[in-house]
Amino acid sequence: MRDAALEPIVTKVLEGRRLSITDGHALYETRDLHAVLRLADLVRRRLHGDHAYYNVNRHINYSNVCALSCRFCAFYRKRGDDGAYEMSHDEIVAQAKAADAAGATELHIVGGLHPWLPFEWYTQLLRALREAVPRLHLKAFTAVEIVHLVRISKRGSLKGEGVRQVLAELKQAGLGSLPGGGAEVFDDRVHDEAFKGKIRSSEWLEVHRVAHELGLNSNVTMLYGHVESRSERLHHFDVIRRQQDFTLREWAESQGIAMQASPEQSSGAVEIDASAAGDGSANDAIVLTGPADRYPCRRLPDGGGERPSRGYFQTIIPLPFYPDASALESLPAPTGLENLRTLAIARLMLDNLPHVKTFWIMQTIGMAQIMLQSGADDIDGTVVWYDITKAVGDGTHQETTVRDLRSAIREAGFTPVERDTVYRTVHRDGAEWRVISA
Numbered sequence: 001m002r003d004a005a006l007e008p009i010v011t012k013v014l015e016g017r018r019l020s021i022t023d024g025h026a027l028y029e030t031r032d033l034h035a036v037l038r039l040a041d042l043v044r045r046r047l048h049g050d051h052a053y054y055n056v057n058r059h060i061n062y063s064n065v066c067a068l069s070c071r072f073c074a075f076y077r078k079r080g081d082d083g084a085y086e087m088s089h090d091e092i093v094a095q096a097k098a099a100d101a102a103g104a105t106e107l108h109i110v111g112g113l114h115p116w117l118p119f120e121w122y123t124q125l126l127r128a129l130r131e132a133v134p135r136l137h138l139k140a141f142t143a144v145e146i147v148h149l150v151r152i153s154k155r156g157s158l159k160g161e162g163v164r165q166v167l168a169e170l171k172q173a174g175l176g177s178l179p180g181g182g183a184e185v186f187d188d189r190v191h192d193e194a195f196k197g198k199i200r201s202s203e204w205l206e207v208h209r210v211a212h213e214l215g216l217n218s219n220v221t222m223l224y225g226h227v228e229s230r231s232e233r234l235h236h237f238d239v240i241r242r243q244q245d246f247t248l249r250e251w252a253e254s255q256g257i258a259m260q261a262s263p264e265q266s267s268g269a270v271e272i273d274a275s276a277a278g279d280g281s282a283n284d285a286i287v288l289t290g291p292a293d294r295y296p297c298r299r300l301p302d303g304g305g306e307r308p309s310r311g312y313f314q315t316i317i318p319l320p321f322y323p324d325a326s327a328l329e330s331l332p333a334p335t336g337l338e339n340l341r342t343l344a345i346a347r348l349m350l351d352n353l354p355h356v357k358t359f360w361i362m363q364t365i366g367m368a369q370i371m372l373q374s375g376a377d378d379i380d381g382t383v384v385w386y387d388i389t390k391a392v393g394d395g396t397h398q399e400t401t402v403r404d405l406r407s408a409i410r411e412a413g414f415t416p417v418e419r420d421t422v423y424r425t426v427h428r429d430g431a432e433w434r435v436i437s438a
Helices: 004-015 021-029 033-048 089-101 119-132 143-153 162-173 188-194 201-213 230-254 336-349 365-372 402-411
Strands: 051-055 057-061 106-110 137-140 217-224 313-320 378-381 383-385 397-399 415-418 426-429 432-435
Touching: 004 021, 004 033, 021 230, 021 336, 033 051, 033 336, 051 402, 057 089, 089 106, 089 119, 119 137, 119 143, 119 162, 143 162, 143 201, 162 201, 201 217, 201 230, 217 230, 230 313, 230 336, 313 336, 336 365, 365 402, 378 402, 402 415, 415 426
Parallel strands: 051 378, 051 415, 057 106, 057 383, 106 137, 217 313
Antiparallel strands: 383 397, 426 432
16 A cells, blocks of 8 residues: 555455545545555455356347437437337347347346337236246336336326336336446436436435335446546445445344444435435444454345345446447546546445446456456346447447356456346356256
């Protein structure tokens, strides 16, 4: 360690205490990047040892027709535009069957906010998939899509029972969990400049809060490197971990995990509603990244053993912004060093999220390997098709193989572990697989 300013942060990490927003700024500002990466690696190994996770999945982007026109997005089209497409149920089911035959464990289904598809199109799709490929986990529809479905279904108010009813109907039809897309950066200034027209942070968080109450796990992303500041990234992390504090409170108490006094909160427009998110003080922090002796029972809510009754945020996925052909194409993409630093800081600040994912589609396999040594424990999956954005390459064919993923993990110095969507270990024999930890 070359920077004396990091000494108090090192002490906190070693003792398993929550870092403050001021600490986050110090991690961003220090020139000793290697110390930041080593601290993140220490935390990552406390949580997962030398295991690094991957899965066999298939992304399906069912349509790029979207009612919105976000400045950062090069994916959306209007109906009739060159490149606009809408997949039928039969086409989606055919892709799902092919994925099932190839041994996938998960379908990741997202798309644009289609102006004319009725709510029943989505529930019928889930039922068709559940019938055609019953063993595949259906991770589908971002919070932005869920709010769109509340509006078109007329199930109720966005701030009332509408979100709950829509999510409950989707779950009954086969929805297994929510992806983390659409979070962008939890800040109203950033939202109004880059994502105007899209749901605000409070609505995104409300969708995931209700999903967790219904027992659905979810992920959370952060799209960074555009118009936001580092302070706003830290605010994003702070909001996530405070909502997770409420979500995991009951489970943490059952496991004998002591609450901590939470450091100062970030300033910003998004605040957590303690009365809605759960009982208890807003100052109670649940830290899962401390020394082993802090956890008399279980450290993490996933993997083997009894799971929480609520769902929770499983994974943070920092996503670098690539301008492509968007309205923000004049902006430079973040550098590799900024990507490494941001992922490591995410691991250090988000002390109650079990996993940090390096999405190789947007980071490249080579960078993902370095990120596994810098805080990440998950490299994502085989993907096959991805039509939203990517770091390199033309077209939407973004497939990699299990062999390549396992080799990349081993080359980075870790033991590859195949997981399902909720991080149970998978045993595989070709296209046949089974869960071996429940």
